[in-house]
Each structure stands twice: as structure tokens, then as C-alpha cells.
């Protein structure tokens with residue numbers, strides 16, 4: 001019996017700074033006995049809840065099910081212990097799998113080598129029992145495994161998501177500096193947008209904030225476009241339960257009201273990408289997107305403005321990003337009265353350049369950026 005089958009306890013990975021939001025999300029989706037940890041959440045769930053969390057979570061990047069925990073001081077012991085697991089319960093002899101490994105503060109220092117030992121344990125067991133062995137595949141494997149070794153304690157888990165949940169499946173086109181989907185979802189969540197005012201992104205890039213706003217408000221499951229999940233490889237996977245979860249959640253999708261979500265960008269390429277991405281989401285084509293610099297916008301009143309201006313790392317390399325932020329701050333002050341703005345800045349020091357006093361600011365890290373989200377009330 002695997003560990004998760006005895007405990008029904010799982011671990012959800014999330015971004016640094018997202019833990020509070022993600023644990024509320026898991027509770028709302030039915031997770032029980034929820035406990036926060038660094039960049040993650042432990043929770044208890046039955047099968048239906050586990051599938052629902054994988055299908056609907058906007059803020060978690062991966063949900064893992066523990067298979068086996070053990071003390072691990074050597075690769076030899078890792079191989080020997082992993083060899084005892086009944087791998088044929090998870091994988092067909094001609095199936096495919098992938099291992100993602102991390103090691104820290106342990107005698108085993110090299111995560112790739114640790115992954116190799118686990119892989120050898122699996123394939124050797126199959127070869128001995130069946131004379132045939134599964135293969136390792138990065139492209140659409142049948143089974144996703146995680147190996148985590150910290151302070152000489154190893155944990156082998158099944159990735160029930162099957163690759164990161166931030167890959168929603170709607171991003172078919174991209175621009176130079178797209179925002180990670182789960183970061184955009186966390187930002188939309190923090191705006192507490194309730195649809196009573198329009199939501200506008202005047203620098204929409206590839207439309208991640210617009211897409212996440214659309215999915216959040218209209219209750220479109222975050223993984224609506226994903227066809228496969230890691231939980232489908234679990235020995236106790238129940239297709240009927242999964243279909244029921246999908247039908248129930250898809251049935252909650254509500255219809256878009258016109259002109260509630262709008263976006264624009266100075267780049268026609270970016271607007272094209274936004275339109276293509278939105279077209280992948282139910283009602284996405286009804287979101288109004290235009291090629292326009294924010295300087296051309298006459299005013300944005302009584303709205304929620306949410307945007308991720310260029311921050312000079314990947315964009316605007318040859319221009320003065322400080323001046324750009326100062327001008328944008330003036331635009332907000334003069335032309336956006338009665339609105340509330342949420343700016344996500346990839347570089348915290350740019351906050352000073354906006355020239356407005358934020359109502360609050362919250363550090364949010366993603367994709368190697370030490371970013372910050374700031375809220376401005378524009379009177």
C-alpha cells in the first residue's frame with residue numbers, strides 16, 4: 001500500500017508569498033485539515049476532492065501524493081528501497097515515466113544522479129519480472145514522479161497533476177515577457193474583483209491577467225483545456241468520479257457580460273497573442289482587446305486597473321524605465337479618478353518611481369523575479 005492510500009494526505013506546491021491564498025483556495029475546493037508550509041500546503045482529500053483541486057486550482061502548481069518516505073544516506077539505499085515498491089501498480093511494462101528530483105542539505109547532493117538511481121530501480125524491477133522495461137519520456141509520459149530529499153529524508157511521490165498546473169493549455173501564443181499564469185491568478189485574487197466594475201489591463205502583453213480574470217469571474221476551471229492529469233495513473237483512479245467532477249465544475253461556468261473585461265497594448269503582436277490565447281477559453285472572444293498605447297487612452301474611471309508594466313529586465317532595455325513609470329503614475333493620477341489600480345512590478349525599486357502612495361503592497365515572487373504587487377486608490 002502506498003503512503004497516500006493510508007492517509008489520504010497530499011501536498012500542494014505554490015509560489016513564495018501565495019501560501020495564504022492557496023490554502024484558502026484548497027479549503028474552498030473541499031480540502032480538509034489544511035496546513036501551510038513553505039511554498040506549499042498539506043491537506044487531506046477524498047478522491048473526488050483531489051480531482052477537483054487538480055482541475056480547478058488557480059494558485060497551486062502541483063499536487064503530489066506520497067508513495068514512500070524513508071531515511072536516505074546513500075544512492076545504494078535509495079536504489080534498494082525504491083526497488084521494493086510495486087511499480088507495476090503504477091506503470092505498464094511498456095509505459096513511460098518522468099522523474100523530477102530535488103536534493104538539499106543531504107549526503108546525496110546531485111538531484112540528477114538521485115533521479116537516475118530511482119529510474120534504475122524502476123526499470124531493473126520491470127526487466128527482472130517481465131523481461132521488458134518502461135522508458136523515460138519528457139513528452140506526455142504515463143506517470144510523473146517526484147523525488148525530494150531533504151536532510152537525508154527521502155520522499156517519493158506521484159505528481160497527481162502531471163506536470164505544472166500553471167500550464168493551463170490556453171497559452172498558444174506568447175510575447176517577450178509573459179507572466180506566469182498562477183502569478184496572474186494570485187494577482188486577480190488579491191484585487192477581490194467582483195464584476196461590479198469593469199476590469200482593464202492597459203498593457204496586456206499576451207493577456208495572462210485578462211485570461212485569468214475571465215476564468216476567475218466566470219468560474220471556468222483553471223485546467224479546462226488540460227486533457228490529462230497525473231492522477232489518471234493512480235492505481236485507484238476512478239474515471240466515473242473524474243467525469244462527475246468535470247461535469248459538475250463545467251456546469252458552473254457562467255456567461256460573459258459584454259465590456260466587463262478589456263485590454264490594450266502598444267504592440268500589435270501582443271494584442272494578436274492575447275486574442276489567440278483568449279480564443280482558447282470559453283467566452284474569451286467577447287473580451288475587448290485593442291492596439292493602443294496607454295497614453296492614447298482618454299480616461300479610465302470607476303474601474304479596476306490591473307497591469308504588469310515593463311520593468312526593464314526583458315523589455316524597454318534601451319529606454320529609461322524610471323521615467324516610464326513616472327509617466328504612468330501621472331496617467332493614473334490624472335486620468336483614472338475613481339478607479340483602483342493594481343500594479344505588479346518585477347523590480348521592487350520601481351515602486352518609488354510611480355510617485356503615488358500605495359494603499360498596500362505585497363511581495364510576490366515568480367519566475368526568478370522578486371516582484372511586488374501594489375494597490376493604489378485613485379481619488
Ligand SMILES: C[S@@+](CC[C@H](N)C(=O)[O-])C[C@H]1O[C@@H](n2cnc3c(N)ncnc32)[C@H](O)[C@@H]1O
Nearest residue numbers: 178179203205206208265266267293294308310
Ligand atoms: C511585462 S509585459 C506584460 C506581460 C503580460 N502581463 C503578459 O502576461 O503577457 C509589458 C507590456 O507593456 C506593453 N507596453 C509597453 N509600453 C506601453 C505603452 N506605452 N502603452 C501600452 N502598452 C505598453 C508592452 O508591449 C508589453 O506587452
